[in-house]
Amino acid sequence: MSIIVRNLQKRFGDFTALDNVTLDFPAGELVALLGPSGCGKTTLLRVIAGLEFADAGQVVLHGEDVAAVGARERQVGFVFQHYALFRHMTVFENVAFGLRVKPRRERPSESVIREKVHELLKLVQLDWLSERFPSELSGGQRQRIALARALAVEPKVLLLDEPFGALDAKVRKELRSWLRRLHDDLHISTLFVTHDQEEALEVADRIVVMNHGRVEQVGSPQDVYDHPQTSFVYEFLGAANRLQGNVDANGFIADGAASPISAIAASAHFSGRALAYVRPHDLALYPADGAHRDGITVGVRRVVTLGGSVRVELEGSSGVIEAELDREAWRALKLDIGDGVTAVPRALRVFPAQ
Numbered sequence: 451m452s453i454i455v456r457n458l459q460k461r462f463g464d465f466t467a468l469d470n471v472t473l474d475f476p477a478g479e480l481v482a483l484l485g486p487s488g489c490g491k492t493t494l495l496r497v498i499a500g501l502e503f504a505d506a507g508q509v510v511l512h513g514e515d516v517a518a519v520g521a522r523e524r525q526v527g528f529v530f531q532h533y534a535l536f537r538h539m540t541v542f543e544n545v546a547f548g549l550r551v552k553p554r555r556e557r558p559s560e561s562v563i564r565e566k567v568h569e570l571l572k573l574v575q576l577d578w579l580s581e582r583f584p585s586e587l588s589g590g591q592r593q594r595i596a597l598a599r600a601l602a603v604e605p606k607v608l609l610l611d612e613p614f615g616a617l618d619a620k621v622r623k624e625l626r627s628w629l630r631r632l633h634d635d636l637h638i639s640t641l642f643v644t645h646d647q648e649e650a651l652e653v654a655d656r657i658v659v660m661n662h663g664r665v666e667q668v669g670s671p672q673d674v675y676d677h678p679q680t681s682f683v684y685e686f687l688g689a690a691n692r693l694q695g696n697v698d699a700n701g702f703i704a705d706g707a708a709s710p711i712s713a714i715a716a717s718a719h720f721s722g723r724a725l726a727y728v729r730p731h732d733l734a735l736y737p738a739d740g741a742h743r744d745g746i747t748v749g750v751r752r753v754v755t756l757g758g759s760v761r762v763e764l765e766g767s768s769g770v771i772e773a774e775l776d777r778e779a780w781r782a783l784k785l786d787i788g789d790g791v792t793a794v795p796r797a798l799r800v801f802p803a804q
């Protein structure tokens with residue numbers, strides 16, 4: 451089922467939680483809603499689910515404006531960060547719950563319920579836990595059961611609000627690839643709230659980046675990572691070095707730098723104060739022998755080896771920046787702490803300073 455929201459506006463007192471949000475999600479996608487705490491992600495999910503009402507705007511599910519459709523009738527499955535399993539019910543009964551409370555004429559027979567619940571428990575690979583109570587499960591298992599319970603009523607849309615947020619990093623990582631596989635099998639249109647950019651980049655077909663109740667950018671993970679449209683998206687997604695300076699006809703000149711980086715001259719459509727961004731892996735390092743001029747002069751301050759790559763902290767008149775290169779490339783440079791280098795950005799994005 452496709453999900454469209456148009457011009458959604460939601461205020462809590464003086465605070466604007468959703469500010470003219472318009473989004474269009476094609477059916478069957480796994481979409482991550484990504485943004486810092488308080489940017490309106492949960493509010494957007496709750497409005498789509500019918501648990502909260504917008505002050506203005508429209509929610510259209512599969513072509514139908516659902517303004518007059520109650521939460522129960524929207525065929526939306528919801529999984530929250532904190533497992534909302536019923537503590538006094540077994541795993542089996544938790545998953546069966548949504549089927550048992552259906553109106554009598556829609557309620558499946560007991561044998562169909564049994565079959566369906568076991569099928570769902572197999573799908574989340576926890577059939578062997580069906581007689582346990584929630585307190586006898588790990589956090590990751592509880593979230594998988596919560597998902598099985600949400601799936602029991604055959605929702606057309608799945609809304610997941612930081613479903614793995616309360617779990618430790620390792621379990622979280624396992625569950626995110628598990629969720630991806632599950633989605634590939636089921637293809638239910640899914641909105642997945644997270645404030646973890648790595649999670650969004652790894653799992654989603656499409657990412658919506660939100661900030662202060664507004665949509666900053668929508669695109670594939672690759673697109674939002676490689677082509678951030680705003681300085682906020684650049685900083686929020688992935689590591690980024692930020693340089694303050696000025697743009698003029700010669701290019702970008704970082705504060706305190708002796709010469710400009712001219713490579714960006716053509717791509718900057720403005721002049722004046724600017725913020726320039728470069729990812730650590732997009733910085734090439736050269737000995738500061740004057741041969742490479744299109745960069746900034748810095749000194750090596752600290753070197754950290756992380757698995758196959760090396761993170762180099764560099765300090766110059768424009769502050770501290772980081773470069774990341776593979777071990778071999780670093781070794782070949784034969785540099786030591788304190789040595790001078792020219793750091794040349796392979797990709798630099800400039801935005802007008804606000």
Ligand SMILES: Nc1ncnc2c1ncn2[C@@H]1O[C@H](COP(=O)(O)OP(=O)(O)OP(=O)(O)O)[C@@H](O)[C@H]1O
Nearest residue numbers: 462465467485486487488489490491492493494645
């Ligand atoms: N019922 C409410 N009454 C008043 N303010 C609210 C209410 N619900 C949410 N807010 C406020 O609206 C803003 C957006 O909240 P929301 O829960 O949507 O953010 P979020 O992006 O999901 O954040 P988090 O990642 O921390 O869960 C927050 O500042 C929050 O305090």
